[in-house]
Amino acid sequence: MNTAGSASPSGLSAEQATRQLALDGPNELPRQPRRTGWHIMLEVAREPMFQLLATAVSIYFVLGDLAEASVLLAFLAVIVAITLVQERRTERVLEALRDMTSPRALVWRDGAPCRVAGRELVRGDLIELAEGDRVPADARLLVSNDLAVDESLLSGESLPVAKTALAAKGDTRSTASSRIFAGTMVVAGRAFAEVTATGARSEIGRIGTVLGNIEAESTPLHRQTRQLVRWFSVLGLVVSAAVGLLFFVTQGDWLGAMLAGITMAMSMLPQEFLLILTVFMAMGAWRLSQRRVLTRRAATIEALGAATVLCTDKTGTLTRNQMGIERLVCFTAEGALRWQAGEGFLDEPFQSLLRHGMLACEEAPFDPMERAFHTLAQSALAPLAEKPVLVHEYGLSPELPVMAHVWRMAGQQDHTVAAKGAPESIVRLCNLPEALREQVLKEASALAERGMRVLAVASASFRGTDWPVSPQGFDFRLLGLVALADPLRDTVPRAVQECRRAGIRVLMITGDHPGTACAIARQAGIDGDAGLLLGDEVARLDDAALQRAVSTTTVFARVAPQQKLRIVQALKANGAVVAMTGDGVNDAPSLKAAHIGIAMGSRGTDVAREASSLVLLDDDFGTLAQAVRLGRRIYDNIVKASRFVFAVHVPIAGLTLIPMLFGWPLMFTPMHIAFLEIVIDPVCSIVFEAEDEEPDLMERMPRAPSAPLFSPSMIAQSLLQGCVVLLLVGGFYGWLLHEGLSDDTARAAAFIALIASNIALILANRTLRGDVRAVFQTGNRALWTMALTILALLSAALLFAPMRRLFGFALPDLALLGSAIGVGAVALLALLAQQHLMAAIMRSRQSMTSSP
Incomplete structure (x- = not known):
């Protein structure tokens, strides 16, 4: 223990902290300004669809068609409003997630410790501060206990730096060894420190602008989508130019040709794909957070x-993390003495065992196991006349998984x-005779086998x-x-x-002990008999042998952190997509090595959370299974929305081109395309995002990670x-003209x-498996x-006379209206039949592939 003076844990008052926060501002790095409504509108204005519509509005004004220009302008405003609402919704979700994932700090206010946002x-x-914490602000040490800090973020030095408290509170003197900096990691020891600089005034704040300009790498899905949108945009521009040229050659009207080309370009631009990914990933992260899972990286x-x-x-993830001492065993020359919970009074050997067990724990325990020692000691042991003083400690290490504390006891020289x-490990430390050693390990094994x-x-x-x-x-x-x-968690x-x-x-x-691990595995339903591997055995295996071993082993016990890394690497080498939980430094x-790193929210360290892509707030394996289920649902819904976008642009583009080729009256103008865009964007981003999961979601094999x-x-x-849809609607239009x-x-x-x-396309794409029942489910409001x-919008365009004229519509009679709706019904039946046939073909292929 190193201390420079009295560090009475009183801290600032809440009132003082509020005044200082108003003076200095929040303790956060400079970051990109929050996107306002105007920023979003400027981004929308740069979209090709917006520019095409604006060009069409300008042409109508040039032609003197003020009514059509005004209505198209109104449609343009509606499209901007829809985009603005969706973007603001996404921004609010991301802002809420940023607040939830912001680092927490243990601070003393009004004489009591409390957790506050950094x-x-x-x-x-x-x-x-304790081992595993990220330092939330620049500070000077008042009390330190074997403190070591990883300052590689600032200095590039890979080795931890030892820190000591040399500056007393109120003293202006300080040295590099007594100062700690925001963003660094505590890798060993504990400390009390006084904050000296926050936010942009901290050391890391000076490079915050540079950090803020670093952009995250795009995910494979985003790269695929951008490439596809770029390809379709080029194709659309080429086709629209050809259509405009064709119109000019046949009609001799260059303004009309421009409108025809714009209409064709608008019909082919698949801009919805990027909107789908933006909305689905943001809403997916929000839905995960509702299940107590925080997403730190969208690619997850x-x-x-x-x-x-x-x-x-095991501990806290499969089990409840509510430890209680069940048995105490002491060894004498006459044999083993046993005590179990509920027996009441502890004899002297058990009291000494329990007291020293408590002294080997932290003074203010956080770990549930150490809290169990303190809880039983408080109820079963008489308090000491004078509190002992911790003077030195040894933490757990991979080489020796033992925690040891050195105490100065009142009235004792030693x-x-x-x-x-x-x-x-303790048996090795004590150098026990062989017979006693075997007796102790046999007793430990018997207890462990009971879980x-x-x-x-x-x-x-x-x-x-x-x-x-x-x-x-x-x-x-x-x-x-x-x-x-x-005990095992119920879920x-x-x-x-x-x-x-x-x-x-x-x-x-x-x-844990292999017996404990296998007992809990059996209770959890993990096939513990399929294979057990100890950490020492992992260390002895070469990479090839370990890859073979992990393909059959389900329980790994007495595993050190570096061996856990080798297990992950071996699984990945076998082609597995690995999700890994962890909590320690x-x-x-x-x-970081796993495809999906999952840190524990309540007992995990900041280091673990920084390295992870997901954080389980309740540390529950049942929640992790729900996250996998939700991840599959989100991906399924992205596929459904993408299929709809591909499909819906075919009839729009086709019905723009076919009338020109056959010499029919044009079916679409930019106004009709704008109307359809108002329909398509909310459908693909809102409706499909809210779709329920497929019935067989958790009964099918995981998708291939390389599958595009x-x-x-x-x-x-x-x-x-x-x-x-194109054949049905195009044929219907041609038949009407022929009649x-x-x-x-x-x-x-x-x-x-x-x-x-x-x-009908929306309904048909609600299912990926051709399940007719899913088409008409009422769950998606x-x-x-x-x-x-x-x-309602279509009715307004038909029943409101000025709108009818602008759209070039005449009110159809009931028989014709029924025929038009009948085309939609026939389309739905044809689409379902097609899906059912494709699903049958896929099942047939899979069965042929799996059969010997």
Whole structure:
């Protein structure tokens, strides 16, 4: 323990902190300004669709058609409003997620510790730091205990830097070793510190502008989408130029040719794809947060649907993380003495065992296991006359998983050393005779096989302050075993079963005793008998042998963090898509190496959360299974929306081109396309995002991670859907003209048929498996609201005389109206038949592939 003076944990008052926050501003790095409505509108104005519509409005003004120009301008305003609402909604969701994921700080206010958002820290605050915390602001140390900080973010130095408290509170003197900086990581020890600089005034704040300008790499899905949009945009411009030229050659009207070209370009621009990804990813992250899962990287949502292996730890994830001491075992010359919970009074050997076990814990325990020691000690042991003082400590290390504390006890010259850890490690420290060693390990194994967490406790005496480098320098004697029980979470067996049905392997990787691990695995439904591998065995295997071993092993016990990283790498080498949970500082490499790193929200360290892509706020494996389910649903809905976008542009583009080729009256003007755009954007981004999951969502194998979203088969099926609608509506329009109906009547009836067929496209794409029942499910309120809105807009265009004239419509009679709606019904039947046939073909191919 190193202290420079009195650091009474009182801190600022709430009133002082509020005044200082108003003076200094929030403790956050400079970042890009929040997008206002005007910024979003400027971005919309740069979109090709907006520019095409604006050009059409200008041409109508040139032609003197003020009414048509005004209505088209109104449509343009509606499209901008829809985009603005969707973008603002996305911004609000992302802002809420930023607030939820902002770092937390343990600060003393009004004499009591409390957790506050890091942005609320002010100069003069007293903060408390422990291993795994990210330093929230620049500060000087008042009290430190074996503190080591990773400053590589600032200095590039890879080794941790030792820190000591050399400056007393109120003293202006300080050195580099007594100062800690925002953004660095505490990798060992504990400390109290006084905040000296926040936000832009901190060391990292000076480079905050540079950090803010670094853009994250695009995800594969975004890259695919941008490439597709670019390809279709080029194709659309080429075709629209050809259409404009054709119109000018045949009609001799250059303004009309420009309008025809603009109409064609508008009909082919698939700008909805980028909107789909923006809305779906933001809303997906929000939906995950509603299930107590925070998304730190959007690409994770894509990966969730492809996960093939879930690697989970045991304590707190599979179990409740509510430890209680169930058994105490002491060893004497006459044999083992046993005490179990509920027996009441503790005899002297058990009191010594429990007291030293508590002394080997932190003074203010956070870990549930250490809280269990303190809880039982407070109720079963008499308080000491004078509180002991912690003078030195040894943390857990991969080489020696033992925690040891050195105490100065009142009235004693020698220091008392208390250690706890894995039984086999404590046995080695105590140098026990072979017979006693075997007896202790046999007893520990028997307790572990009943699903209990077993620790051994030892004590030693030491005179002087020339501390050994490691606990191995003390002369320890064994005091006994402590068995703790942590019951399984109720949600776990069902979640494990669900994952296994979905083709996802569930592996347990824990530092616990193999007996404990296998017992909990059996309770959880993990096939613990399929294979067990110990950390030492992992260390002895070469990479090729480990790859073979992880393909069959389901339980890994006594695993060190570096071995966990090797397990992840071996699984990835086998082609698995790996999700990995972790909570400690040393878990960060394996979390970063996994495709989906998942940190624990309540017990995880800041280091683990920084390395992860998801954070489980409740640390529950059942929540993780829900996240996988939701990830699959989001990906399915992206596919549904993309199929709809591909399909819906085919009849629009076709019905723009065909009348020119056949010499028919034009069916579309830019106004009709604008009307259809008002329909398409909300449908693809709002309606499909809200779609329920498929019935077989968690009963199918994970999708191949290399499979593109826009596969040739998906594009072909979508284009085929669009061709079905094009043939039906185009044939209906041609038949109406052949029957001698007026141009306005035929255009109105065909437009109604197109809208009805577009609704049929929406319904048909609600399912990916050709399930007719899913088409008419009533759960998606956004769908039915949108359908009613479309019908209301169409009714206004037909029933309101000025609108009718602007659209070039004549009011059809009831028989013609029924025929147009009938085209939509026939389209729905044809689309469902096509989907059913395609699903049957796919099932047939899969069965042929899987058959020997």
